[in-house]
Amino acid sequence: EVQLVESGGGLVKPGGSLRLSCAASGFTFSSYSMNWVRQAPGKGLEWVSSISSSSSYIYYADSVKGRFTISRDNAKNSLYLQMNSLRAEDTAVYYCARSGLGGAFQHWGQGTLVTVSS
């Protein structure tokens, strides 16, 4: 069974940093692209970043480019999101999601809440 478990969320002050992790199990992690998606309270889904299976291709939404860094460790079956220069508008539940072979986001974690507030 595919499992994705996010961790690392919490309360952080504006301008601060946070590192999210996503532990993957139940599939060959190194074979799949991975993604981060966020959802602000009461709002819709927003794609944040994607990384290919070997980290060769990395993409970011304009809203986080230059502040967030996606990475992965295939030996540890883990996905990361380093978030710097956090703003109030980054407050959201952050989901990690595994791409299917066609590209749609086939499996999702339960999410971790990030709150940016003074």
Add this chain to the structure above:
Amino acid sequence: DIQMTQSPSTLSASVGDRVTITCRASQSISSWLAWYQQKQGKAPKLLIYKASSLESGVPSRFSGSGSGTEFTLTISSLQPDDFATYYCQQYNSYSRTFGQGTKVEIK
């Protein structure tokens, strides 16, 4: 960036109704479109990929159609478990944009 626009934003329907949600892309995305269902407080769930392919385990009352810039998600006979918010997503470009969502409410 490719923009995705869903309509309607909210839909009121009864159990047994046929429901259709539309998603329009700002430029052609071929068939690289997915539909997701999200219930309150839960992670999204993939329903349809590549515009019309049903994800394994998803009931056959869900179907998708379209290509290019216009797509639809149809629920043939709405069930109590289907009251939720639905999102489309394009994955034609590196920027995997979502639509704003359509909330299906009980009439």
